[in-house]
Amino acid sequence: MKQTKLFSYEDKDTIIHRLSGLTKLICFLLLTFAAMFTYDIRVLALLTLFSLFIARISQLSFRRYRIVIIYLVVFMLFNFILNFIFAPNYGVELFGTRHELFTFTTGYVLTVEQLFYQLCKIVKYISIMPLGLLFFATIEPSEFASSLNGIKVPYKACTVFSLALRYFPDIQRDYTNISLAQQARGVDTSKKASLKNRIRNNAKILLPLIFSTLDRVELITNAMELRGYGKYKQRTWYSRRPLMRNDYLAIALCVLIFIAVLVMRFAVTKSMFYNPFI
Amino acid sequence: MNKKIFSTKTIVATALGAALFLVLFYFVKVPSPVPNTNIQLAYGITTFFGALFGPVAGFLIGFVGHALNDFIAGYGIWWSWVIASGVAGLFSGLAFFTTDLEHGQKPGASYYLFNVIGQALAWIVVAPILDILMFSEPANTVFVQGAAAFIANTITALVVGTVICYAYASTRSSKRSLDKE
Numbered sequence: 001m002k003q004t005k006l007f008s009y010e011d012k013d014t015i016i017h018r019l020s021g022l023t024k025l026i027c028f029l030l031l032t033f034a035a036m037f038t039y040d041i042r043v044l045a046l047l048t049l050f051s052l053f054i055a056r057i058s059q060l061s062f063r064r065y066r067i068v069i070i071y072l073v074v075f076m077l078f079n080f081i082l083n084f085i086f087a088p089n090y091g092v093e094l095f096g097t098r099h100e101l102f103t104f105t106t107g108y109v110l111t112v113e114q115l116f117y118q119l120c121k122i123v124k125y126i127s128i129m130p131l132g133l134l135f136f137a138t139i140e141p142s143e144f145a146s147s148l149n150g151i152k153v154p155y156k157a158c159t160v161f162s163l164a165l166r167y168f169p170d171i172q173r174d175y176t177n178i179s180l181a182q183q184a185r186g187v188d189t190s191k192k193a194s195l196k197n198r199i200r201n202n203a204k205i206l207l208p209l210i211f212s213t214l215d216r217v218e219l220i221t222n223a224m225e226l227r228g229y230g231k232y233k234q235r236t237w238y239s240r241r242p243l244m245r246n247d248y249l250a251i252a253l254c255v256l257i258f259i260a261v262l263v264m265r266f267a268v269t270k271s272m273f274y275n276p277f278i
Numbered sequence: 279m280n281k282k283i284f285s286t287k288t289i290v291a292t293a294l295g296a297a298l299f300l301v302l303f304y305f306v307k308v309p310s311p312v313p314n315t316n317i318q319l320a321y322g323i324t325t326f327f328g329a330l331f332g333p334v335a336g337f338l339i340g341f342v343g344h345a346l347n348d349f350i351a352g353y354g355i356w357w358s359w360v361i362a363s364g365v366a367g368l369f370s371g372l373a374f375f376t377t378d379l380e381h382g383q384k385p386g387a388s389y390y391l392f393n394v395i396g397q398a399l400a401w402i403v404v405a406p407i408l409d410i411l412m413f414s415e416p417a418n419t420v421f422v423q424g425a426a427a428f429i430a431n432t433i434t435a436l437v438v439g440t441v442i443c444y445a446y447a448s449t450r451s452s453k454r455s456l457d458k459e
Contacts, residue, residue, distance in 0.1 A: 036357075036412060087416035132348075156289050160338055163293030164300070164346065171297045175305065202319055203438060206302075207445055210326070213294050214446075220294075221287040230286050 009140040016058035017138050021147035023247040027254040028135045034261040035127045040274040041120050043264050048127040055130045060137055091117035097277040141165040146237035155235050178208050284334050292335040295327040299343030321431045322438025328370030330379050336371030340364040358408030362400040369396020382450040385443045401428035
């Protein structure tokens, strides 16, 4: 199995890395929500350009995420075809006009509206994608937890997030080890085994993995309780940084973008989609 | 025994459960006939951890695990399905109050009931409706995907989850294993 390095923080010194975790979290949420509220292709294209620009100045290397990006492209193609198969006339319903391009059979007519609708969807994915990669490349797990706490998420829930991120690589390693050990004993989980056998064989990896995880739970719980975790209602964070001038500027910029998107959505176009056909 | 639903142990178990969920969700994919839906062994994890650690743990494992998975997959968080995963986990967690796995009690009828209700609610009600509201997806696509996900996830949650529950319960000693002489 390929070991992809996921969620790994890249320690660089760029203007984005120097922002506090709280700023990054707020900006990330504002931008993804902004992209979620709209299907207006002009707005989405601008958002995409903006997130690519941010990726550029934070020196995010897209090469490291090649597998992720290939997976994403396959996912989008699948969705593209599936959408057409299940709802070939959805675009026509949405935009209210009909420009036919090509007829497959009587039920399946390719229309400009449908293509435009599906194009909007793809641009929407592409506008959100770099933000997620960027967020995890520029924030470390405990800073992430402290910033979640900064937006008033209860600190115990924050601990869940940061522990999950911290132990993900360990459990992934355990999984690989157990899987290899079982394969050495002749348990086949590849495509050569039948579906029923594959499920059964995966379960043989699952049980040792779960029991070793439960042991680990015991260990970490004891360590945390010995250090007095959870005794008080509040706690402080070692990795929290105070907000600086740049943080306020970044938050203000993202709030502006968010408001601009909402204004476009509810006051200018007044619908989810930008309609070029009327 | 008084059962706490949010102790330090629950927090740690939730975090590691979510990491485990993530590993399985991301690496163990058994493809199903319907595109974009895989048979996810990961839902067995929410079922088991829910029954062992309670509804809060169940909800958070589904929610955090699925959200983090969407982060790495790179297509942005698909909130509707993330929330649905959480709902399924929440209902699995209700079995915590009726089944004493910790002391070797095997899962009973209520356990199966909670899980089936939770999965149905999550995939046939919550996920498609949120999909339509948030992403304006065409209705029949999402209900077909939802129904497929319901069937696949219920089967895996129950089969995988129950196997783990039985295996775990048989390693625990019963509360009444010692007699007073």
